[in-house]
Amino acid sequence: MRPPNTPPARAVSTPAADDTPAADDTEFRTLLDRLSDKATADYYNPFTTFDWPASIPTDELWMSPELLSCHGTELMDELSPAQLRTLSRWESVNFYSLNVHGIRELLIEVTRRVHTPGFELPSEFFHHFIGEENDHMWFFATFCLKYAGKIYPDRSVKLPEAPRDPDIENFLVFARILIFEQIVDHYNVQMAADRRLHPTVRHINRLHHQDESRHIAFGCRLVRLLWERLLDRGPDEAARHELRGHLGGYLGRYLTTSIESLYNPAVYRDAGLPDGFALRKRLLVHPARQAAHAKVLHKTTGFLQRIGVFDARH
Template sequence: MSPTLPADGTEFRALLDRLSDKATADYYNPYTAFDWPPELPAGEFWMSPELLTVHGTELMDELPPDRLRALSRWESVHFYSLNVHGIRELLIEVMRRVHTPGFEVPSEFFHHFIGEENDHMWFFATFCLKYGGKIYPDKTLRLPEPARDPRVENFLVFARILVFEQIVDHYNVHLAADDRLHPTIRHLNRLHHQDESRHIAFGRRLVRLLWEQLAEAGVDEATRRAAGDYIGRYVTASVESFYQPGVYRDAGIPDGFALRRRLLGHPARQAAHARVLHKTTDFLTRIGVLDDGR
């Protein structure tokens, strides 16, 4: 079973119409939107220092400036690699649902969504290959999903997409505004945020609708609670995926696995995670997916 619109669907349809109109007005050709320089300066930051996985820890002061800049280069390439893999997953899931029973109303917007996400995957991959010479492999932890019916599956798919997009957008906003970064990096993040702001508005409305429909359809509380617990674990796994031992190795920092464990347990990094996730966790708590205090 797929989602049905609340009441006559007027409010949801109006949102989709506004977002589709905005997508048309904001349309750009990604293949002509970038003036890719042959290389980016190795002596500059490619990732804002405040967004590095060592920020707030002793390592921020211990690492020599050239090593810190190397880390920023490889964490930048890794960030865009995460985007490539995350976009691939969400495209597959949305494509499975476009023009299928129950998704008739959002399918028009899905076409904008699919086209824009395909563009994003292209320019993120281009950045990685042109300036890093590689796309980091997908090392994201795969969590066992709770037993579910199609209604729960739909909720989990779009909740995962929303979590991914809101985490990425936190970085996009900061990177686009950081005048210490190369204009190409700022432009890339500014364009992505422009599109993602529409995707997030749509995702928040759809996730709330799908969650409410689980109770309305009689899905038992234990099943709904298992779905909420899964999303809570997914939120944690998503932010922890930024800590990549291969990145530390490429930046010349030894014993990346030990460093990852050390950083994940550091109080400053836990506080940083809370800042990155607060919009996501506040929303999911407000609609009842996550328990208070998670």
């Protein structure tokens, strides 16, 4: 679930010749001011916020059963309650590990763009974003290392490089960040509210959702703005159609690899389940899991359809 590296890129927006903000910039500025004020009001120090217990009981759930990669399949019924609790522990650690890797990559991409030409408007909010994401990476990594003794390695599939077009690179970077955040937030919301989980697990997910709700609001507006400017650049409808097909296909593949990263053979091995690679393959194509994927992705695919990146086939 990590945004792949791309080279530094140029402008998100360029002020009009008379320095009068465009209508979309005025709306964008208002949103950025509101989100920055909210980030300041919600600020917390992660190093003092968490009261890390010495351990989290291994005979408790560490992830909501409904979020497990086998939920809805025959395996869910075959595993004993103890086995499900063990699987929930390692799937929880995998989820937080994915966050560590994903956050590292999005920090690289956003830092490349802060205070660069064309990113004048969002740069102030970028500082809030960067600080909060750094905090998130720290507390996810701390959880993994303190309670599992490891962070699962990054095994994400590398997608083919996007075209070396700065405007396209900007769009794809922030579209990938938005996809990453919306997938993660689906899990955060459910685990934050799940009273079956340890208070520390709920706390981490609640705090992450609190910050990500702002990041997602920002990401939706920025991605829409970047997409509209890409379309405005197209000389005719045929060129725009080609652009939709190319970038929609790229992001469709990114959605697929993001979901597949939640199925980790190393998790199944640590949970004591045999032949993790075969199990992963079987689970990924199971009809119940396909339905679960659609549920996880419905906000993202709905958004990309509304702004015209995806068509009805996605």
